[in-house]
């Protein structure tokens with residue numbers, strides 16, 4: 056009757072081998088991605104600056120592998136996901152899917168115009184005063200906002216309406232968005248089908264007024280053109296079985312499910328179009344540990360069964376250790392360390408990674424170690440510190456040269472796997488040797 | 498049944514030389530909802546000792562927050578405290594009138610919440626809110642301090658007058674040396690500087706607020722006092738909350754998931770701060786969390802809650818070394834940790850029960866791998882099984898040592914299948 060013992064030490068080795076064998080099996084490649092959000096303000100509601108939410112990251116995702124993106128809130132993890140899915144416009148850089156460019160910069164202004172023009176002539180005309188619409192339109196036009204922000208803004212505006220009208224407007228917006236996505240080219244459609252996303256908050260991503268069969272059936276109808284009711288129900292049932300839900304759940308509404316079950320439904324919906332890549336944004340952060348364990352197991356099974364590639368976003372190092380093959384540690388819009396799971400956990404080399412690992416609580420109260428406690432808060436990406444963005448909090452900056460001035464450089468850590476890199480600056484010579492480090496000039 | 502329960506509760510003593518400071522006995526809090534009676538807390542008992550941290554851990558909805566709110570009598574309708582005692586300094590808090598309770602709340606027992614943004618007033622500056630706490634609970638102390646400061650101030654003023662007089666006298670009799678004169682002038686200048694502002698109630702409040710913010714490691718407290726809560730980061734807000742909670746030097750601090758909304762490195766900062774402050778102020782802390790890592794980090798004792806009951810109550814060291822209750826075991830082995838290099842995580846079958854119709858007998862029985870025949874018939878009570886170790890499970894009851902193990906039916910296993 057003890058806590059579960061280690062059962063096997065074989066797995067990670069095998070994993071690594073597998074990763075090696077599929078080296079050239081790259082399915083998604085992100086090249087120097089930069090995503091900046093405009094800051095709107097001032098008297099004229101103009102762009103007065105930008106938030107550098109993602110500031111130059113590159114990585115490759117191979118078939119059947121899981122990349123873990125780790126970092127504290129606000130470091131830009133979700134923004135990477137949203138950018139890949141084209142939910143926010145990419146500022147610079149490219150994204151390749153199976154060797155083809157799928158993202159450069161986008162023409163969201165067009166979309167904005169389309170939506171704005173249809174708002175005025177819409178069905179809500181008769182239920183909302185014309186005055187208000189005109190005002191809203193003016194407001195929206197003034198703001199130089201992109202599609203994603205537009206929806207966020209609208210959500211807030213809509214919340215001021217009485218319930219009945221709110222519903223009408225939401226439905227209308229929803230239909231417009233649907234029309235917009237349908238009209239996109241078939242290539243875009245295919246990508247949308249092949250890259251799916253699972254969000255953190257199960258409640259926010261399920262429409263409370265829709266039955267489960269419609270929720271999961273929706274992408275089937277929209278993206279796969281399955282229309283027959285019978286066929287649809289059959290396929291949805293298959294999907295429900297895959298995530299261990301039952302026939303009786305088909306006609307229920309989201310509020311009748313627990314958090315873990317809701318997350319299963321969302322995973323089923325993501326699976327509906329046979330995707331190749333699923334981006335999971337903190338899929339278990341809102342769940343209890345025992346439910347989290349179930350979902351993590353489920354995700355692992357599905358990956359094997361359907362040859363999926365995951366980008367797994369989390370702030371929980373134990374979870375990422377459990378599920379990922381390779382890890383990218385992020386801080387203020389940039390990667391600070393990347394490598395295989397073993398690289399990162401056995402030989403964390405960047406000061407921030409070390410601090411993160413040390414802040415992680417252990418389960419042995421007798422083993423309360425001396426922790427590295429970082430000073431201060433995460434700085435804002437609006438005004439990132441000069442030089443290395445980590446330097447105001449870095450516990451090792453005294454040992455390095457130029458932290459507050461120079462941009463960090465990519466350094467290969469020798470002795471580990473081929474892919475272990477950190478982004479840091481050289482040591483002050485006397486204090487420590489460069490042994491095991493190799494600078495990569497750029 | 499009642500008989501056994503009361504006997505059991507009386508025995509809930511830990512072996513320790515620390516003084517008992519709070520005693521919760523058989524607390525029951527129900528919510529009378531339209532769907533039925535939610536038995537959110539159903540017979541919870543534990544003790545808190547001086548200068549110790551007790552962790553209350555369990556999954557969402559198991560009744561942790563309701564327990565805390567009941568102790569402070571903050572349960573709102575449709576919730577009702579059905580029965581039980583909460584004994585603090587020989588007084589049963591549950592028998593107190595609302596007004597009397599308010600004297601304890603915020604002064605002897607304070608609470609901080611998971612999301613500090615919701616518990617701070619968004620339209621008032623941090624300074625105003627911190628000052629408010631002092632005003633509410635320490636008005637007399639502040640006036641005392643004011644009197645004292647006033648006295649000092651007056652003394653200093655008198656001293657200035659005295660010195661000025663000396664100088665004046667010197668004009669006529671020239672008895673002082675040059676050096677003495679410059680010394681006196683310097684002193685006058687210094688005293689004038691110090692007495693420029695007459696001490697007021699407000700200035701004392703301000704000084705106190707600044708000090709307490711400094712205490713919780715807020716850099717530049719003067720500036721923070723002027724800010725609004727939404728202008729602060731999550732970690733900063735939690736620090737402000739902690740400073741407010743500690744401002745009256747309470748005996749007990751109830752912290753409901755104080756670090757759940759924070760990042761890992763900020764969580765480490767806050768836990769570190771709480772440890773320091775606890776040692777400094779000698780405050781007992783009730784740490785409510787769903788994170789066993791936080792418990793291991795900071796707690797001396799742990800109470801594990803499941804579905805409105807405490808199922809295991811022990812010292813943290815013993816509990817993590819060898820958890821006994823099947824639920825605690827399941828919980829611990831479901832957590833991915835670095836030394837568990839396993840393909841599959843262990844999970845607990847089924848899901849958390851409905852609190853309106855909780856399972857008969859042991860509430861964990863529909864999910865328990867160790868289930869005995871008796872488990873769905875008799876409710877296990879917290880009983881001592883070792884030094885400072887209490888478990889509510891029939892496996893450890895000598896009375897049931899011959900009860901046969903329950904045979905799970907095939908269909909039943911399928912229905913509650915582990916995934």
Ligand SMILES: Nc1ncnc2c1ncn2[C@@H]1O[C@H](COP(=O)(O)OP(=O)(O)OP(=O)(O)O)[C@@H](O)[C@H]1O
Pocket residue numbers: 528530535537555556557558559560561562563564573574575576787852
């Ligand atoms: N105002 C209320 N009305 C009805 N039921 C309530 C109310 N407040 C709490 N409950 C119920 O009481 C039970 C315990 O809730 P409580 O908030 O104590 O859980 P908790 O252990 O703190 O969980 P969490 O980890 O999510 O904070 C839950 O089943 C909850 O639904």
Ligand SMILES: Nc1ncnc2c1ncn2[C@@H]1O[C@H](COP(=O)(O)OP(=O)(O)O)[C@@H](O)[C@H]1O
Pocket residue numbers: 092093106107108126127128129130131132133134135204436
């Ligand atoms: N819609 C938005 N408009 C402006 N700034 C945003 C928006 N979404 C995110 N940001 C900012 O971008 C940064 C990165 O955010 P995000 O990618 O959501 O972080 P994470 O997912 O890592 O917590 C944060 O500073 C955040 O405030």
Ligand code: SF4
Pocket residue numbers: 405406407443444445446447449450451452455457458463478479480
């Ligand atoms: S470059 Fe300097 S500040 Fe940045 S992580 Fe390395 S040592 Fe720290």
Ligand code: SF4
Pocket residue numbers: 822823824859860861862863865866867868869872877889890891892
């Ligand atoms: S009393 Fe029975 S059902 Fe409950 S935890 Fe113990 S063995 Fe399991």
Ligand SMILES: [Mg+2]
Pocket residue numbers: 129132133336
């Ligand atoms: Mg995020």
Ligand SMILES: [Mg+2]
Pocket residue numbers: 561562563753
């Ligand atoms: Mg709670």
